[in-house]
Amino acid sequence: MWEADISKIAGPRYLALASAIAEAINSGELPSGTQLPPQRELAEELDLTVGTVGRAYSIVKKRNLVVGRIGHGTFVCDPQNDTTSSNNLPETEPGTIDLARYRNPIEGLAESLISAMTEAADNAILLPLHGYPPANGYLTHRVAGAKWINKSGLKALPENVIVCCGAQQALLVALAAFAKGGDEVLAEELTYSGLKSISAVQNLILKGVKIDAGGIIPESLDAACKKSKAKILYLQPTLHNPTTATLSEARRHEVAKISRKYDLILIEDDTIAALMPNRPAPLATLAPERTIFITSLSKSISPALRVGYLLAPPNFVERLVSTLHAITLANSQLVFEVASTMIMNGATDDVISKNFIDLKRRHETARLKLPEAKMHQNPAAFFSWLELPEHWNAHDFSQALRTAGVSVVPADNFAVGDQLPPRAVRVALTPAPNLKALETGLDIVKHVLEGFPRPKMAVV
Template sequence: MWVPDISNIGGPRYLALASAIAEAIDSGELVAGTQLPPQRDLSGKLGVTVGTVGRAYMLAKKRELVSGEVGRGTFVRPHDEKDTFANYLPERKPGTVDLACFRIPVNELADTLARVITGVADHAVLLPLIGYPPAAGYITHRTAGAAWIKRSGLKIPPEQVIVCSGGQHGLLAAIMTLANLPGPILSGRITYSGLKSIASLREIELEGVEMDSEGMIPEALAAAAEKTGGRVAYLQPTVHNPVGCVMSDKRRKKIAEVARIHDLILIEDDVAAAGLSDRGLPLAAYAPERTIYISSLSKCVSPALRVGFIGAPASFIEALSNTIHSLSLATSPLVMEAASLMIMDGTAGRIADRNNQELARRHELVRQELSGLDVNSNPAAFFAWLRLPDHWSSSEFADAVQKAGVSVVRSSNFMVGSDEVGNAVRISLNPQTNLGVLIDGLRIVRKIAMERPGPQLAII
């Protein structure tokens, strides 16, 4: 009988159980057609009333996750199998163990957000609610953004911080602001898929720059700038997504030097590492006059908040603010107020710390379950980068594990240019709070990686 662990999920017990049901269905633990336990049986196992289980089942039914059949029970509804995802979205299929998409592993968020939303209600009278906020955000929210960025070691005044709706929004604003500069955007040969999606949407050319174990190679960046005339470089110096590598301080200083020599504007994406406090200084600390720095709460606190911050030289603030205004007029002050309360009272930092502790535990599982395979595993990353044995291509392997019930992301989603320089897949390590599901998924990945692909049928 399926019995979830709801002891670490805050809030009313029926909501905790409904959340566990949704997570289990979304992750593939409960596949379509699975019968949920009888309400009386599950109530006994969980130590709650039958009415509590009934309310949870009713809520899941209202969300169209399950269907109830009189005299037969409650069953997981079938999923729509149509693939409507765009090219650069993670290749996750409903009903599979989700090792493709990001998912926050901290369980206390529901209670925390409920408390914070109550605080926002108390503060609503202080917010100007009858007009649009400034495009850069209210100074109180920009001050909270400066406090959050300071967690990385980068000290920047609130006047040089702009609030935005998450890191992707900040990246889009930065790219649109710099769109008049000549040449392609210079990025690592392996890069964040969100950059590729923006470039595809706006028909912006990307130029792949050679990388090593620390990320982008300074000499290769200089050569690419000379060859293409490109003036904008995109980098992830701390916890590169998807590879997980980290630049040394020496490498960051060298990149800053190259940027000055070739008059490059740097976009530093620090979203994947935004929750880290024990780390090297951001690249922006070495080239503050030419770096647009992007941070976010999405990967370390909650993706539901959609809150990000742009730190930039004073000379870019007006242009970036105008771009934000053109794209979205402004960021919701209610959401920003919630984020600001969490930052200033330390809640956001505590959640980020717990998240990092949980990620480190999951990376230890990766080292155990995928031992003998070539894996980049950074304990602060929400993912691991698995380089495949020579007998597998990335696409063949992704298809094979998907047939076995696991979703991963193939390396082509992250490649710049036509050459597939990384025969690998990205594995998300936080598909849900149930570690057993993660372990099962990793064991399937290992088993298939050690096998050889079946023969391809000849085309006559």
């Protein structure tokens, strides 16, 4: 039987229990077909009334997460067989523990967002909601964006900040403004998969630059610039996704020097780094005249806030704003108002602090569960980079894990060009707020890691 824990969930107890059930189903902790505890037993376990448990069960039944069978109990629904209405949960394989995608693991985040939404609703009446806003965002939102960017060590002015719907839109705008179809773009040989998607849509040619455990190799960058006609370099110098590498100060100076030598435009993706304490100064501090700095709230606060900020050199701003306007005309300002509220009242600082503490604990759990594994970690990253033994390749290992009930991201998703991807996978450590789903998932990873691939079928 499932053991519920609602001690850290705020609000009425019946809503807390309903939220815990939904979260357990979402994370794979409660696979389809699982029987929930009888209401009376769960009430005694949690020191609640039977009526409170009944109200919680009623809520998750209305959302089509569970179904009651007379004389048998309450069971988790199979979303594949649900033909009545949506249950609002993501489409994942039933029973799969998701160690592929990010979710903020901290308790109480929903309450923080609701509080910010309430405050933002009071402020929204002051906004001209029913007219198209300026493409780069209202001044109040750019002021909040500048404040957020300044946490990285930069000194951002609101007039150089552009507010976007997430870092992905900011990256799209930057590439659309300064590259056209057929152009080459340099990037680390393992790079953010979203860059690969945008490049495919825009018909850009990605050229990989060699990396090692310390990030992009300056000598390889110089060699790539000599061979390529690329005028843009995209990179993640701090908490590289997927390897967790962070460039040293010496390498940052070298990259800035090379970018000036070849007149490169730098696109610095800083979206993962907001949780990192005592972080190095961004590349944008070393080459401010040519660096487009991109950050967002999606990883550090919540994917519910699809808010990104783009900081550009003054001579780039007009071109970027015109490109954003051409792509979107204008973004909805309501979510920007919520994000600005949280930044200005300090709520984001509280979430970041709690998130870092929780992620640090999850990395410790991963190390305890996989003590012999070759794993690259940083407590500020939501993932680890797991190198595989020689008898596994990334594709076969991820497929074997999926069969066993766990999803991860193989190195293939990050590899640039035709190079053979390394034997490695990215393992996200945030399938659910509680550690139980993570521990179960890592146990499965360990079991598969110690095994061997199935023999391939012989072809005669």
